[in-house]
Amino acid sequence: MSSLVQYEPLVDIVTVKFLDQTEALFSSKNSICNFAEWLQFLAFDVIGQITYSKSHGFVDRGEDIDGMVGYLGKLFSYVAPVGQLPMLDRLFLKNPLLRFLDKHGIMSFTFPVVTFAKARMNERLREIEVMKAHGIDTAATVIGRRGDLLSMFLKAKEDRPAFFHDGRVLTMAVSMAFAGSETTAISLAAVFYYLLKNRSCYARLMRELDEAIDSGIIENRPNGLVTWSESQRLPYLDACVKEAFRLHPAAGLPLERVVPVDGLEICGQLIPGGTIVGCSAWVIHRRPEIFGADVETYRPERWLEANKGTKKSMEGCMIQFGMGARTCIGKNISLLEIYKLVPSFLRRFEVDLASPNKEWRLHNAWFVKQLDFNTTFRLRSMA
Numbered sequence: 519m520s521s522l523v524q525y526e527p528l529v530d531i532v533t534v535k536f537l538d539q540t541e542a543l544f545s546s547k548n549s550i551c552n553f554a555e556w557l558q559f560l561a562f563d564v565i566g567q568i569t570y571s572k573s574h575g576f577v578d579r580g581e582d583i584d585g586m587v588g589y590l591g592k593l594f595s596y597v598a599p600v601g602q603l604p605m606l607d608r609l610f611l612k613n614p615l616l617r618f619l620d621k622h623g624i625m626s627f628t629f630p631v632v633t634f635a636k637a638r639m640n641e642r643l644r645e646i647e648v649m650k651a652h653g654i655d656t657a658a659t660v661i662g663r664r665g666d667l668l669s670m671f672l673k674a675k676e677d678r679p680a681f682f683h684d685g686r687v688l689t690m691a692v693s694m695a696f697a698g699s700e701t702t703a704i705s706l707a708a709v710f711y712y713l714l715k716n717r718s719c720y721a722r723l724m725r726e727l728d729e730a731i732d733s734g735i736i737e738n739r740p741n742g743l744v745t746w747s748e749s750q751r752l753p754y755l756d757a758c759v760k761e762a763f764r765l766h767p768a769a770g771l772p773l774e775r776v777v778p779v780d781g782l783e784i785c786g787q788l789i790p791g792g793t794i795v796g797c798s799a800w801v802i803h804r805r806p807e808i809f810g811a812d813v814e815t816y817r818p819e820r821w822l823e824a825n826k827g828t829k830k831s832m833e834g835c836m837i838q839f840g841m842g843a844r845t846c847i848g849k850n851i852s853l854l855e856i857y858k859l860v861p862s863f864l865r866r867f868e869v870d871l872a873s874p875n876k877e878w879r880l881h882n883a884w885f886v887k888q889l890d891f892n893t894t895f896r897l898r899s900m901a
């Protein structure tokens with residue numbers, strides 16, 4: 519995690535903008551906010567900032583620019599069933615006729631996220647060309663200077679040009695937006711939703727935050743911003759985040775693996791090589807023998823009450839980021855974002871559900887998106 523704190527200034531740029539825009543667009547106008555979507559704007563902009571040192575501009579404009587967010591939502595609604603029956607893809611998106619039309623510019627199937635990524639990459643490549651033309655060492659300047667993910671990918675290209683060609687750099691950059699925006703937004707929405715539905719937990723978290731300010735654990739900044747290292751000294755915040763991850767892991771379908779050729783014994787049963795097996799976080803996170811009989815209840819306290827051994831088992835069974843060789847590579851980036859945004863936001867605003875008696879609706883499009891999560895915000899006094 520320590521190396522990721524280098525991204526904190528990039529996350530801060532978007533977080534502060536998000537807090538200011540929340541105040542301008544919602545709290546000062548007394549408007550109702552579609553919080554799930556608003557958090558997605560934030561997550562998308564953070565990914566843009568971390569990947570290209572340039573946010574997509576959603577938070578600034580307060581709207582879904584080029585329909586990128588909506589498009590991604592639709593894409594996942596397609597990917598979820600097609601991922602279970604991959605041959606369907608040949609009929610639809612990978613249909614040779616559609617590919618032909620796309621290739622010859624007759625119909626475009628290029629995702630707006632890809633268009634944005636291509637534009638950023640071309641800007642950066644042009645910059646590097648200019649540097650090279652002036653005899654400037656690109657590795658030490660354009661590539662190394664920014665410290666964003668695009669510079670890391672371009673550095674990999676400089677080091678291993680045969681493997682890490684431009685196509686791979688672009689794929690990596692686009693993957694960041696595909697894998698890191700909805701997931702982080704869904705997880706953030708879960709943290710807030712459960713707090714709003716469990717007011718005593720919300721009150722306890724606010725006590726922890728206010729006391730941390732009084733005792734100097736958190737610096738009292740006028741914009742409410744909390745640093746990563748300050749957030750790590752807030753045990754109840756940690757419990758609330760973990761409990762939201764437990765009850766609402768972003769990925770809603772089993773994480774699949776292929777059994778090695780020699781077969782494998784799983785839970786006492788021999789599974790032949792080549793079999794696709796999978797395991798869902800929604801099931802594992804609700805195992806009573808691990809998490810307790812009240813698995814369906816949101817109770818952050820379980821993370822504070824557990825003894826060392828139980829806590830280790832609980833943490834070992836949390837697979838919201840997957841597990842093993844293909845575990846999430848963006849885990850620490852999203853944790854940085856979540857542990858900073860939640861306390862910063864709650865310091866600055868008092869949050870309420872627009873319809874306190876209504877539940878949110880869930881849509882499992884590979885990622886389990888929340889719908890009808892509408893809120894109001896009131897400025898808090900931070901003196």
Ligand code: HEM
Nearest residue numbers: 697698701702705768773839840841844845846847848852
């Ligand atoms: C709370 C936020 C996030 C959640 C819940 C999440 C969840 C996951 C899950 C469940 C997987 C599959 C792991 C497996 O099969 O074992 C995964 C993979 C991946 N994630 Fe995340 N993710 C999050 C944020 C991010 C971010 C911010 C990025 C990028 C900046 C990212 C990039 C990726 C990539 C590239 C993979 C594929 C890794 C591979 O196949 O080797 N994720 N993520």
